[in-house]
Amino acid sequence: MADATHNRRPFVLLDPPSGDHFTRRAALREKEDAAAASFPSIDLILLSGSLRAAGFEPMFIDAQLDRMSWDELTDRLNVLRPAGVISLISSAHVESELAQLARVKSSVGDMKCYIVGTIILQQQPGAVRSLVEANPRLDGVVLNTAENNLVEQLTESSGDAVEPFNIARRVGSRVVVPTVQVRYGDSLKLPQPEHALFKDSRYSFPQSKRAPVTCTQFSFxxxxxxxxxxxxxxxxxxxxxxVDDMVEELVRIDRLGFREVYFKDLTFGLNASVTRAMLEKLASRRLKLRWLCTTRIDVAKPEMLALMRRAGCYGIEFGIEHAKESVRRRVDKNITEDRIRSVLTNCRKLDIETTAFIMLAFEDDTEQDVKDTITFANSIEADYVSFNLVNALPGTAYEARARREGFLREGSNDLSFAVSNIKHKYLAQERVAELYREAVRSFYLRPKNMLRRVLGIRSVFELRKLIRLGRASVLGV
Ligand code: SF4
Known part of the structure; x- marks a missing residue:
């Protein structure tokens, strides 16, 4: 393997100029100057450490945040002359974005071009292979941003000599699409991410109180x-x-001047003993850094919540989903209403803000069910509510059932949770869209919630963010 420090050519991590396709960028639609919330992708953050370890100078371009066109991006890359680009890609617009990337690559010349293969893309049989076959300018697809051998491939002078691990790519004349492997067992050690690249005062989370912010991940x-x-x-x-790597990363984040970090774990704290070990160490470092995470109501035991608070947690997102316990059970959230209310009360006592994720309009929901869910969401006294329309994403059990039972609207390629791709038994599509807008407004424009938010403002940053969120709620973005 070549010396990992031989080469300090830039290697660009790219959030491409793709309009309004990313779910997390819903509020960045062209006509909205003010983004309600926007933050860098955890995939690019995780890959940044690998690029440094491979001997490159990692760089980050957020073309969406900078409102950069594809032509402007091409000009920028022609100046930088990077060794390569790893780009996010929108699952709903893969072909057009790959065509743009190919155009950029042919203009820049000697530059590797990888994309991050989204889970949605990977769930469609044969999609990754046909994509690499059909796009000769695409060098590879990173199938897992935490576990892969990108470093070995990029530092090897002849890339073909390294069998790809969790990366789909061309090897000689073949296209190799390995089955994704995950290495359960030992704890995972990652090259330390390069958070400094992602430091931008324009980023914030919807719940942020301070800036700058960044993301990390403790569990997969x-x-x-x-x-x-x-x-x-x-x-x-x-x-x-x-655990020690994780704490070290958080200490570095704190030293870089970040004030908030979002743990992108799917269910933070599920393994209580590992989480306790990490949080005890983190609490002992007494950082200024504050953080938020997502977990389940049934994981949030009082002692875990107290320790999270002590270690800097200021906010937790919970999947509450629906007013009816029977529906919650059906979607593997076997949680009583009493338990939901008691966990949210515990959080309030500990001064931890809560966000409730709510799913609106399952296929068999009546208008009354949707309204009851909106009322329920407003009654549990969460600090924020994120309403999402039920959508059957490719590769999920829900999509399989929707197809089997005939309630999938085939051909719909909107993969966000603001538009639904299912046929409702008792609700017209337009009514579902109206109920969604009503739900968002019912929470964010509720006088009690507005007053609480205004009284809670502690800084100009929070005031600005509140104005942006208010605009987004009114405009329905
Ligand atoms: S929605 Fe369910 S399965 Fe998915 S991450 Fe949350 S708890 Fe896990």
């Missing part, structure tokens, strides 16, 4: 089987990172 996977979930398709069991 989730063993639950919520029917609509796409995120747990790669890791069906939990894989944790090395």
């Amino acid at each position: 996977g989730c063993p639950f089987t919520c029917e609509f979930c796409i995120d747990n398709q790669q890791y069906r069991k939990m894989l944790y990172r090395d």
Whole structure:
């Protein structure tokens, strides 16, 4: 293998100029100057450490945030002359974005071009292979951003000599698409991510109180089987990172001046003993850094919540989903209403803000069911509510059932949770869209919630963010 420090050519991590396709960028639609919330992708953050380890100078371009066109991006890359680009790609617009990337690559010349293969893309049989075959300018698809041998491939002078691990690519005249493997067992050690690249005061989370913000991840996977979930398709069991590495990364983030970090774990704290070990160490470092995470109501035991608070947690997102317990059970959230209310009360006592994720309009929901769910969401006193329309994403058990039972609207390629691709038994599509807008407004424009938010403002940053969120709620973005 070549010396990993021989080459300090830039290697660009790219969030490409793709309009309004990314779910997390829904609020960045062209006509909206103000983004309600936007933050860098955890996939690019994880890959940044690998690029440094491979001897490159990692760089980050967020073309969406900078409102950069494809032509402007090409000009920028022609100046930088990077050794390569790893780009995010929108699952719903793969072909057009790959065509743009190919155009950029042919203009820049000697530059590797990889994309991050989304889970949705990987769930479509044969999609990754046909994509690499059909796009000769595409060098590879990273199938797993935490576990792969990108470093070996990029530092090897003849890339063909290294059998790809969790990376699909051309090897000689063949296209190799390995079956994705995950290495459960030992804790995972990752090259330390290069958070400094992602430091930008324009980023924030919807719940942010301070800036700058960044993202990290302590665990991968989730063993639950919520029917609509796409995120747990790669890791069906939990894989944790090395506790000391994780704490070291958080210390570095703090030293870089970040004030908030978002743990992108699917279910934070599921393995209580590993999480306790990490949180005890983190608490002892007494950082200024504050953080938020996502977990399940049934994981949030009082002692875990207290320790999370002590270690800097200021916010938790919970999948609450629906007003009816029977529906919650059906989607693997076997949680009583009493338990939901008691966990949210515990959080309030500990001064931890809560966000409730709510799914609106399952295929058999009546208008009254949807309205009851909106009322329920407003009654549990969460600090934020994220309403999402039920959508059957490719590769999920829900999509399979929707197809089997004939309630999938085939051909719909909107893969966000703001548009539904299912046929409702009792609701017209237009009514579902109206109910969604009503739900968002019912929470964010509720006088009690507006007053609480205004009284809670502690900084100009929070005031600005509140104005952006308010605009986004009114405009329905
Ligand atoms: S608990 Fe969350 S991450 Fe796990 S399967 Fe359910 S929705 Fe997905």
